[in-house]
Amino acid sequence: MIPEALRHELQARVAHAVTNREAAVDVMKELQRHYGWLTDEAVREAAELLGLTPLQVEELATFYEMIYRRPVGRRVIHVCDSISCWAVGGVTLMNFLAEHLGVAPGGMTADGVFTLLPCCCLGNCGEGPTMMIGDTLYGRVTPERAEEILRREREAVGAAKGADHGQDQAGL
Numbered sequence: 001m002i003p004e005a006l007r008h009e010l011q012a013r014v015a016h017a018v019t020n021r022e023a024a025v026d027v028m029k030e031l032q033r034h035y036g037w038l039t040d041e042a043v044r045e046a047a048e049l050l051g052l053t054p055l056q057v058e059e060l061a062t063f064y065e066m067i068y069r070r071p072v073g074r075r076v077i078h079v080c081d082s083i084s085c086w087a088v089g090g091v092t093l094m095n096f097l098a099e100h101l102g103v104a105p106g107g108m109t110a111d112g113v114f115t116l117l118p119c120c121c122l123g124n125c126g127e128g129p130t131m132m133i134g135d136t137l138y139g140r141v142t143p144e145r146a147e148e149i150l151r152r153e154r155e156a157v158g159a160a161k162g163a164d165h166g167q168d169q170a171g172l
């Protein structure tokens with residue numbers, strides 16, 4: 001169950017939207033941020049907040065690539081597999097990432113840090129190959145650059161975990 005503060009925040013956002021459906025992606029993304037992925041419970045909560053049925057939310061959720069209906073790693077790597085990126089090394093990038101992380105496309109690393117997903121055009125066609133992690137878009141990604149980006153992302157996840165652990169220890 002989501003905290004009351006988040007529920008009130010989302011209710012306010014829905015109230016300010018022109019239609020409830022307009023707020024659907026926003027609501028699903030916030031619930032996903034809270035749970036790590038859009039769980040069945042989150043679908044029911046989104047439906048309640050939006051005044052839709054769970055099935056309607058499910059339909060919206062499966063339409064958007066950035067909404068995850070299965071558990072994902074702390075960082076989701078979206079690798080563009082559309083034509084412009086494909087033409088400038090998109091396959092090489094995906095193969096490198098899969099080998100480096102030890103997962104097939106669609107999979108999650110054993111430590112739960114990364115999920116690797118192919119995706120449609122990310123709107124960065126002139127700067128391919130392109131990948132996106134969280135809200136950050138990376139263009140002209142060579143395998144060397146990808147390795148460096150993953151190293152930094154892994155460090156950031158480690159730092160965030162450390163901070164969470166510190167809060168737990170402090171009883172926060």
Ligand code: FES
Binds near residue numbers: 080130
């Ligand atoms: S084709 Fe890759 S970003 Fe458009």
